[in-house]
Amino acid sequence: MALLRRPTGPPPALEEISMKEENLCQAFSDALLCKIEDIDQEDWENPQLCSDYVKDIYQYLRQLEVLQSINPHFLDGREINGRMRAILVDWLVQVHSKFRLLQETLYMCIAVMDRFLQVQLVSRKKLQLVGITALLLASKYEEMFSPNIEDFVYITDNAYTSSQIREMETLILKELKFELGRPLPLHFLRRASKAGENLKQQYYTGYTENELLEVMQHMAKNVVKVNENLTKFIAIKNKYASSKLLKISTIPQLNSKAIQELASPLMGRS
Structure with a gap:
């Protein structure tokens, strides 16, 4: 009978969390040196914004995001595609x-x-x-x-x-073991939007622009496919074409050269 060996290192998910924590700590140190603006400073009067704990909350959400991650190929070999x-x-x-x-x-x-x-x-x-x-x-x-x-x-x-x-x-x-409280993209989007410009965004999100590039390319590809009628899935575009949502899907910037260039590597275009 083969002997069971005790794992010699932490699980991969925990290693990834540890690396992200190091990156966040480094980002916090850099921010202190560069005197990054505290975007939560004026929120202390609003208890719903939890300004005293908001940085810890978002660090926890990042950890939870890794623990509850979804495999990109989770439908491979399934009846559902x-x-x-x-x-x-x-x-x-x-x-x-x-x-x-x-x-x-x-x-x-x-x-x-x-x-x-x-x-x-x-x-x-x-x-x-x-x-x-x-x-x-x-x-x-x-x-x-x-x-x-x-x-x-x-x-x-x-x-x-x-x-x-x-x-x-x-x-x-x-x-799902009743664990429904998964971090949502909207949580991070609001945080990033509040931070605004590049250096503050990198500090408060923990991501550099290069780390976001691949996601940006996929998003740009989907925008181009919708605008050029290359897909039948247009419910999102129709939803955001409403005045209630500021008709954001109809703005000319979504047809800009920048979007086209971002999408081109994933669409086989030079």
């Missing part, structure tokens, strides 16, 4: 808008859905059930008043019953 997921997400965006839910609810819905699909084999017939149940769970977590379960049955054109949604809700919660 990326296109099916894209169709579902496009539909969920429309449902989210119809119910007039918070932005956080949509982000949490997608996170819950992907985390569940990563650990549980799901058939095509139940993919929409997973999506709509994830939206129900996110609504209960984020909203003051969540839509009724009957509303979710109706929005699927009675493809599923209330009992089926409740059963899926129980299954998702068990698989």
Whole structure:
């Protein structure tokens, strides 16, 4: 019988957290030397902004993001593929808008859905059930008043019953061990937006511009594909074309040369 050997080092996830902590500490040291502006200094009167603890909170969120990470290839070898997921997400965006839910609810819905699909084999017939149940769970977590379960049955054109949604809700919660509080992109976006200019952004986000380049390229590629009608998934563009959201998807900057150049390496263009 082969002897079991005790691991000689920390788990990979913990190593990555340690490296990120070192980077953040270095960024904090650099900021003190350069006298970076404290963007939380004037928030002390607002208890909801937690100005005394906000830096610790975001450092914890970064750690949690690594621990709850989603494998980029989590659908490989599954009955569900990326296109099916894209169709579902496009539909969920429309449902989210119809119910007039918070932005956080949509982000949490997608996170819950992907985390569940990563650990549980799901058939095509139940993919929409997973999506709509994830939206129900996110609504209960984020909203003051969540839509009724009957509303979710109706929005699927009675493809599923209330009992089926409740059963899926129980299954998702068990698989995720009731750990729904995943850091959302919106949390970090608000922090980065508050920081503003380059040096402050690097300090408060912990990322350099070069580290963000690959993500920026993928985002630019998606913008170009939508603007050039190279995809059928346009629910996001339609959503952000509304006056309520300042018609942000219609601004001319999204058709600029800078966006085209960012996207070109991923679109096979010189």
